[in-house]
Amino acid sequence: xxxxxxxxxxxxxxxxxxxxxxxxxxxxxxxxxPYDPAAQDYMSILQGPSxxxxxxxxxxxxxxxxxxxxxxxxxxxxxxxxxxxxxxxxVVVGSLxxxxxxxxxxxxxxxxxIFLALPSLVIALALIGIMGxxxxxxxxxxxxxxxxxxxxxxxxxxxxxxxxxxxxxxxxMGANHLHIFSRHILPSxxxxxxxxxxxxxxxxxxAIATLSFLGLGVEPPTPEWxxxxxxxxxxxxxxxxxxxxxxxxxxxxxxxxxLLGEAFALSKVPRPARGLTLSRRRRDRAKEEAARxxxxxxx
Amino acid sequence: xxxxPAIQTSGVKxxxxxxxxxxxxxxxxxxxxxxxxxxxxxxxxxxxxxxxxARTIVGLQSATEGEISIAGRSLSNWRRADRKGLARxxxxxxxxxLGSLSxxxxxxxxxxxxxxxxxxxxRRKRVEALLDLVGLPRTALGRLxxxxxxxxRQRVGIARxxxxxxxxxxxxxxxxxxxxxxxxxxxxxxxxxxxKLGLTIVMIAHDLAVVREICSSVSVMYLGxxxxxxxxxxxxxxAAHPYSQALLSAVPSPDPRIETTRERVILAxxxxxxxxxxxxxxxxxxxxxxxxRCRNEEPVLxxxxxxxxxxxxxxxxxxxxxx
Amino acid sequence: xxxxSGPIYEVGxxxxxxxxxxxxxxxxxxxxxxxxxxxxxxxxxxxxxxxxxxTLGPLGLLPEGVTVDIRxxxxxxxxxxxxxxxxxxxxxxxxxxxxxxxxxxxxxNPMKRVxxxxxxxxxxxxxxxxxxxxxAALDLLKRxxxxxxxxRYFRYPHEMSGGMLQRVMIALxxxxxxxxxxxxxxxxxxxxxxxxxxxELIRQLQREDGIAVLLxxxxxxxxxxxxxxxxxxxxxxxxEEGPAFEVLTAPIHPYTIGLLDxxxxxxKSIGEPRQGIPGVPPDxxxxxxxxxxxxxxxxVEPRCRTHRPPLDQVRGRxxxxxxxxxxxxxxxxxxxxx
Numbered sequence: 036x037x038x039x040x041x042x043x044x045x046x047x048x049x050x051x052x053x054x055x056x057x058x059x060x061x062x063x064x065x066x067x068x069p070y071d072p073a074a075q076d077y078m079s080i081l082q083g084p085s086x087x088x089x090x091x092x093x094x095x096x097x098x099x100x101x102x103x104x105x106x107x108x109x110x111x112x113x114x115x116x117x118x119x120x121x122x123x124x125x126v127v128v129g130s131l132x133x134x135x136x137x138x139x140x141x142x143x144x145x146x147x148x149i150f151l152a153l154p155s156l157v158i159a160l161a162l163i164g165i166m167g168x169x170x171x172x173x174x175x176x177x178x179x180x181x182x183x184x185x186x187x188x189x190x191x192x193x194x195x196x197x198x199x200x201x202x203x204x205x206x207x208m209g210a211n212h213l214h215i216f217s218r219h220i221l222p223s224x225x226x227x228x229x230x231x232x233x234x235x236x237x238x239x240x241x242a243i244a245t246l247s248f249l250g251l252g253v254e255p256p257t258p259e260w261x262x263x264x265x266x267x268x269x270x271x272x273x274x275x276x277x278x279x280x281x282x283x284x285x286x287x288x289x290x291x292x293x294l295l296g297e298a299f300a301l302s303k304v305p306r307p308a309r310g311l312t313l314s315r316r317r318r319d320r321a322k323e324e325a326a327r328x329x330x331x332x333x334x
Numbered sequence: 335x336x337x338x339p340a341i342q343t344s345g346v347k348x349x350x351x352x353x354x355x356x357x358x359x360x361x362x363x364x365x366x367x368x369x370x371x372x373x374x375x376x377x378x379x380x381x382x383x384x385x386x387x388a389r390t391i392v393g394l395q396s397a398t399e400g401e402i403s404i405a406g407r408s409l410s411n412w413r414r415a416d417r418k419g420l421a422r423x424x425x426x427x428x429x430x431x432l433g434s435l436s437x438x439x440x441x442x443x444x445x446x447x448x449x450x451x452x453x454x455x456x457r458r459k460r461v462e463a464l465l466d467l468v469g470l471p472r473t474a475l476g477r478l479x480x481x482x483x484x485x486x487r488q489r490v491g492i493a494r495x496x497x498x499x500x501x502x503x504x505x506x507x508x509x510x511x512x513x514x515x516x517x518x519x520x521x522x523x524x525x526x527x528x529x530k531l532g533l534t535i536v537m538i539a540h541d542l543a544v545v546r547e548i549c550s551s552v553s554v555m556y557l558g559x560x561x562x563x564x565x566x567x568x569x570x571x572x573a574a575h576p577y578s579q580a581l582l583s584a585v586p587s588p589d590p591r592i593e594t595t596r597e598r599v600i601l602a603x604x605x606x607x608x609x610x611x612x613x614x615x616x617x618x619x620x621x622x623x624x625x626x627r628c629r630n631e632e633p634v635l636x637x638x639x640x641x642x643x644x645x646x647x648x649x650x651x652x653x654x655x656x657x
Numbered sequence: 658x659x660x661x662s663g664p665i666y667e668v669g670x671x672x673x674x675x676x677x678x679x680x681x682x683x684x685x686x687x688x689x690x691x692x693x694x695x696x697x698x699x700x701x702x703x704x705x706x707x708x709x710x711x712t713l714g715p716l717g718l719l720p721e722g723v724t725v726d727i728r729x730x731x732x733x734x735x736x737x738x739x740x741x742x743x744x745x746x747x748x749x750x751x752x753x754x755x756x757x758x759x760x761x762x763x764x765x766n767p768m769k770r771v772x773x774x775x776x777x778x779x780x781x782x783x784x785x786x787x788x789x790x791x792x793a794a795l796d797l798l799k800r801x802x803x804x805x806x807x808x809r810y811f812r813y814p815h816e817m818s819g820g821m822l823q824r825v826m827i828a829l830x831x832x833x834x835x836x837x838x839x840x841x842x843x844x845x846x847x848x849x850x851x852x853x854x855x856x857e858l859i860r861q862l863q864r865e866d867g868i869a870v871l872l873x874x875x876x877x878x879x880x881x882x883x884x885x886x887x888x889x890x891x892x893x894x895x896x897e898e899g900p901a902f903e904v905l906t907a908p909i910h911p912y913t914i915g916l917l918d919x920x921x922x923x924x925k926s927i928g929e930p931r932q933g934i935p936g937v938p939p940d941x942x943x944x945x946x947x948x949x950x951x952x953x954x955x956x957v958e959p960r961c962r963t964h965r966p967p968l969d970q971v972r973g974r975x976x977x978x979x980x981x982x983x984x985x986x987x988x989x990x991x992x993x994x995x
Contacts, residue, residue, distance in 0.1 A: 200434040203394050204494070208448040209421030218447075219436060226438070313724055316681050320674060323944040330946040331964050379848035483937040484704075513703035514875060518919035518933030540849065543921035547931070570923065584853040586878030588920045590902045593881040596924070600857055601850045603804075604818040 050298045053291035060104060061111035070098040072105030073256040081273045093263075093277055094270055103284050105258035110288070113174060113253070114239045120178040122232055125185025130224050132186070133193030134216060144190070150183030156242060163251045173252040177242055181235075188231060189224045196223045234296025237289040244285050260285045338406035340370040340502050340534040341391060346400035347558075348386050358609045360386040362558030363400070365635070368551075370405075370501070373528050373535045375549030375566065377542055377581070381608055382555040384538045385429075388506045391536070392426045404502065418452060424502040425495035430511055431487035435479040441490050442475040448497040464493040468523060485516035492523065496531070505537045509544060517541075521548055542585050546570050551642075554578045557608055557616040560635065564642015574644035577617045615647070623648060664691035665836050665869050666754075671729035673707070673714045673893075677722055682941050684710040686893040686949075687729075689968075692837065697863060697870040699880040699901065701916075702890035705938055708873050709841055711890070715739060716754060716839075717746045733837075751782040755830030759842040761822035764829075765814040771825050772798070772810030775832060782833030797828035802858055820851035827858065838863075841873045856883055877920045881905055889913050892939050892949035895968055899978030909971060909980045909989065912950045948981070958984050 060067065069089075076096035083091045090099040132143035150158065155177070162176035196202060196219065205215050244261030246252035253259035255266075260281040267277030348361040361383040368374045376384045389395040391402055393413055402409040404424055412420040428434035435444050445464055449457045465472060468489040479487055488508060495503060508524075509517045525548050528535055539545050545552055546566055553563035554575065562575040573579045583599040601620050606612055612619050615628040627647050638644035673685035684707045692698050702708040713719060715731035715738045731738040733753055738746060750756075758764045766774055775794035779785055785793055798806035801824040814822060823843060830838055840859065844852035860883055863870050874880060880887050884901040889910065897910040908914045915934035936953040939945075947962040948954070954961065966981040973993050980986060 200428045200430055201436045204426070204428065204434050204491075205447065205451075207392055207394065207421060207426045208451050208494075208498070209418040210447075210451050214451060222438060309724065313676055316676050317674075317726070320681055320683075320944070327944045327946045333963070379850065485937065514877070515703060515916055515919045515934040516937070518921075518931040519935070520933075521921075522932050541921075542849070543923040546923055547921045580850055582923065584849040585923050586853075586856075586876075586882040587922055587924050588877035588881050588905065588917065589922055589925075590881045590905050592922070592924055593878070598853070600853050602854075604820050604851060605848070 047298050050291075050294050053287070054295050057107060057288050057291065058111060061107040064104050064108035068098075068101035068104045070101040072097065072101040072258040074098075081270060083274065083276075090280060091274055091276055093266060093274070097258075099276065099280060102258040102263060103260070103280060106260045106263060106281065106284065107288075109253055109257055109259050110240050110243055113170070113177075113243050114236055116174050117177045117181060117239055117243075118232055118236060120174070121181035122185055122228065124178065125182040125187075126189045126221075126224055126228055128182070129186035129189030130193050130216070130220060133190040133197070134212075134220060140190075143186070147183045147186045147190070150180075151187065155180035156245065159242070159246060160251070163246070168251040168254070170253055170257075173243065173246050177239065177246075180242075181239065184235070185228050185232060188228050192224045192227050193220055196220055230299050231296070234292060234299055237292025237296070240292070241285065241289050338403075339367040340372075340405060341366065341368040341536065342403045343367075343387075343391070344401050346387070346390060346402060347398045348383070348390050348395060349398045352609060356609055358607075359558050359611060360608055361390065361397075362608075362611070364555075364558075364560055366553065366560065366563075368534060368536060370534050371532055372551055373524075373537070373549045375545035375552040376536065376538050376555060377540065377545055377552060378555035379540070379581070379605055381557075381605060383558040383608065384555050385506050387555070388426075388504050388536065388538045392424060392504050393420070394426075421448070421500075422452065422498045423500055424504065425498065425500040427488075427491055427495050427503060427505040427508045429507040431484060431491045431508075432479055434491050435487060435494075437479060440476055440478060441470075441482070444479070444490060445475075445494055445497060448494060452498060454498075460497065464497055467496065467527070468493040483516070484512050485519055488512060488520055489523065492520075492527070496527070501532070502534045503536070505535065507538050507540065510540060517544070524548055542570070542582060554581065557605060557611050559616060559645065560643075561617065561646070562638070562642065562644040563635075564638065564640050568640040569642055572640045574638035574640060574642075574649035575617075575646045576621050576623050576648075578644075580620075580622075615645075663693070665694050666733045666871075667691040667730070668711075668715060669730040669732075671711060671715065671727070671731065673710055673728075674726040675710070675719075676724040676726070680942055683944055684893055684941065685714065686944075688890075688893070688895055690888055690895065690898065692869045692871055694836065694869055695863070695867045696885045697860075697872060697883055699872045699874055699884035699887045700890060701874060701877065701880055701887055703875055703916075703938065705892070705941065706890040707893040708875075708890050711893075712839055712871060712873055713756070713841065716750050716756070717743060718750070718756065751778075751833040751835075753833075753836050755827075755833065755835035755838045757823070757826050757830045757838065757840040757843045759845050761819070761826040761846075762814055764826055765822065767814050770811050770813055771817070772812075775825070775828055778829055778832040793832070794828075797831055798825070800862070801825070801828045801831075802854075803828075818851075819847055820854060823847060823851075823855050824858065827855075827862070831862070835868060837869045837871060839871045839873070842875070843872070844879060845874075845876070852879075859883065877905065877917065889916070892941055894949055895979075895981060896950065897978070897980045897982075898968070899971075899980075900976045903974065903976055903978050909978070909985050910950075910982045911954045911956050911985065915953075915955075956982075956984050 074097060078096065079088065079092050080096045081092060081094055082088055088098050092098055128143060132140045158180040159176035162179060163172050166172040202215060202219055205219060243252060247259045247261035248265055253262060255262060263281040264278055270277055343364050343366045346361055346364045349357040349359050352358055364387055376387065378384050386395060390397050393409060404412060404420065442461060445461045446457050449460055454460060462472065465474065470486060470489050474482065474486065509520055512520060521544055524535065527533060537549060549566050551564065552566045552569055553560045554577065556577050562569060562573065562578045569578065570582060573582055580599045580601045587593040603620050606619055614630050615633050618624045618628040621628065633645045633647045635643040635645045638649050669689045671685050671688045675682045675684050688711055700708045700712060710719065714725060714727055719725050727739055741749065765771065772794050775797060776790040779793040780790040795806050795810060798809060803809050803821060803824050844855050847855060856879060859870060872884060880901055887901045887904045888895055889897045889904065891912045896912045897904060897908065904913060905917065908917055919931055919933045921931065934953055939949050939952060947964060948966045951957050951961040966983050968979045968981040969986055971978040971980055971986065
């Protein structure tokens with residue numbers, strides 16, 4: 036944990052900030068929205084931007100700004116539930132497979148591979164077909180479509196970790212499986228998988244929007260970006276902002292999460308110092324050298 | 335002193351299957367008896383099975399055949415009936431000090447771990463005593479292994495191995511990852527600990543000079559077998575097995591006055607693969623003194639002139655020869 | 658050894674800074690040395706002493722992932738290596754310098770048979786035709802003591818043992834008929850008995866060709882066996898330099914004394930256990946005034962902490978021995994006067 040805090044200072048804040056902004060908006064949505072996102076107002080339908088409605092209104096007179104902010108909250112909630120559930124399922128199955136090994140591992144790997152081979156949306160669509168559309172069906176479907184990735188990753192980490200001498204050291208100390216698993220294996224797995232999961236969030240937001248767009252996810256009148264896109268399509272000529280703005284919100288969120296993922300992946304690879312950092316370091320070095328020369332020049 | 339050795343192995347074999355019907359015979363019939371309180375070195379080149387032997391003794395690797403007993407009780411019995419008791423009896427020091435410590439645990443957490451597992455009370459006090467024992471400052475407690483130097487990490491590894499107050503320490507090349515000047519510090523630490531705590535230490539090593547410096551007895555391994563063993567000084571001064579002689583001769587002396595004048599034996603070729611050891615004496619393909627009998631009959635360990643044992647047809651005390 | 662002619666490779670006031678991630682390291686801090694045809698110079702130092710960076714840095718052979726700043730001079734055959742572009746440098750490297758790495762398997766292409774790799778190198782560096790290059794490759798395999806070269810020519814690297822691969826590496830380094838053979842810990846990964854073979858091979862090749870050998874090592878035994886001259890590095894600076902015999906039998910710099918004291922000798926009986934050098938090497942990310950060894954030095958004086966010790970010639974010895982320790986040199990002078 037202290038390690039994480041220390042690395043905070045060196046985080047690429049320009050990449051983290053947009054993601055944090057999205058999370059903040061979603062969490063604070065009830066206080067940020069000027070109107071109830073579901074409140075209809077037939078006196079002001081399909082209006083353009085005004086002081087009353089900064090981004091205008093839709094065909095039911097609902098405030099677009101409120102709906103976009105509300106949509107952020109819905110997306111974040113659904114995404115968090117799915118991520119958490121998929122993480123728990125994936126980490127438990129994957130770590131156990133890697134730790135127990137043998138036939139159990141073979142069976143589990145096969146299951147994971149089957150889930151990985153199918154596109155996650157296909158799995159989700161099939162499950163929703165069975166369970167019927169709805170918010171919770173979507174959550175379950177996406178969880179089942181998502182967990183395999185984390186299971187595969189967890190298993191890989193466990194297998195690599197088990198070869199480490201420090202695990203053998205714990206074994207020689209007389210540690211039992213529970214001790215080794217909870218004290219050494221699980222922390223290593225979580226450290227990696229949670230990071231990757233946070234970068235996966237963008238794809239998940241998109242998947243939620245897709246299902247809602249297809250009418251299989253979040254149901255009206257709950258504000259949701261994918262669903263807002265469908266609603267707005269009919270009024271593209273009257274008020275294109277109804278399509279453009281939810282689409283833009285979605286794109287920005289997905290891109291920020293993906294950039295975060297890229298940054299995480301790149302931070303694992305050592306890179307030479309470059310550009311501004313390099314010139315700053317060179318300057319510091321030259322200063323140090325001058326200071327040293329001054330001390331050494333004294334008689 | 336108890337009348338049974340601290341560690342005894344009889345006919346221990348460890349074979350790894352690499353393909354159907356093909357085995358790497360890493361350890362292929364090792365008999366050892368290490369009396370309590372000795373500092374025993376095991377030397378040999380890579381692939382001779384010395385590390386596998388050490389791992390088998392502590393139970394990280396199971397033996398394909400043969401029996402190992404620790405303090406007079408068989409290892410399998412220990413592991414079945416009293417795994418924690420075995421951990422308090424015998425501990426292991428790893429070659430790679432960084433890998434043997436969890437990278438996300440502070441030094442304090444690493445040193446506490448065995449104490450937690452065994453429910454030892456008053457942990458902080460014990461941890462501090464361990465730091466003093468291996469010569470580490472208190473400030474090391476809050477640090478991560480990565481921020482320590484190689485020598486300090488190995489001190490932590492040794493402290494952790496000693497946390498449960500074991501009487502036997504098995505060390506797998508504990509010095510090979512360290513720099514020369516640091517190596518000497520750790521050698522001194524081992525010597526000091528052995529004297530202070532009366533430990534039985536088995537040290538796998540490839541640096542023969544270090545073995546001569548701290549080990550009271552030594553075994554030389556070649557292709558999964560022990561070819562010679564005895565008191566270190568006597569074996570090194572008067573090696574009976576041609577392989578031991580060549581191994582000793584291969585080590586250059588840091589003193590050019592000795593190095594430029596001494597006679598050298600340079601062996602031809604590389605050690606054969608342990609998956610297919612030669613028939614007869616395993617050393618016959620490289621031995622400068624090979625004769626017919628060596629190709630047909632495998633020599634067994636017999637008393638040698640230096641008072642130890644050697645497995646060479648030429649070395650039986652009466653017909654001792656050197657090359 | 659003949660040192661009558663000028664140096665074949667000469668480095669002057671070399672400073673190398675490495676920048677990677679969020680660390681800056683002064684790996685080499687003002688080092689000058691020269692190597693003459695036919696001599697074997699050992700560069701001795703512990704990890705982090707800069708021995709590899711100092712030797713391979715001017716040749717442009719440093720690991721990826723770091724930014725390297727080099728200042729100073731590195732001259733060979735009338736050219737300054739530091740002013741050459743990557744292409745010219747690579748050309749010069751193959752023809753004037755042969756490099757043998759610690760780990761031969763990573764230096765060879767695992768997908769290609771060793772003979773053709775060797776022939777390709779010979780063709781690239783000497784402009785030989787295919788047939789000539791093949792013959793050259795076979796000759797090299799023979800010269801480096803590889804038994805049954807006609808068969809080994811068609812083997813893949815993974816089919817050969819560590820000792821054989823190191824011989825192939827040496828053959829590869831010799832393919833361009835270099836004037837300097839740089840060997841970076843050539844025997845560290847090898848077993849004792851095989852190490853002895855490889856050292857013997859390097860010596861024999863040198864006697865035959867009269868090439869200069871620059872041997873990077875941390876093993877004092879290796880130095881004692883093959884080196885004519887030795888350069889002792891500590892934290893990126895030369896602590897002591899001179900003929901191997903003098904430096905190893907009568908070291909002057911406190912670091913050299915401590916280092917040699919740390920090395921046990923298999924052929925001497927046991928005395929008291931050695932204590933090594935107390936402390937650890939300094940942090941090289943900061944530039945501080947004074948001697949880098951001051952923190953661990955038993956002979957430290959106040960001036961050592963503020964002034965860089967110059968690398969001065971030892972007076973009163975028949976050979977050229979240089980030591981960067983004014984207090985020790987002063988003590989020697991006083992002893993001679995008395």
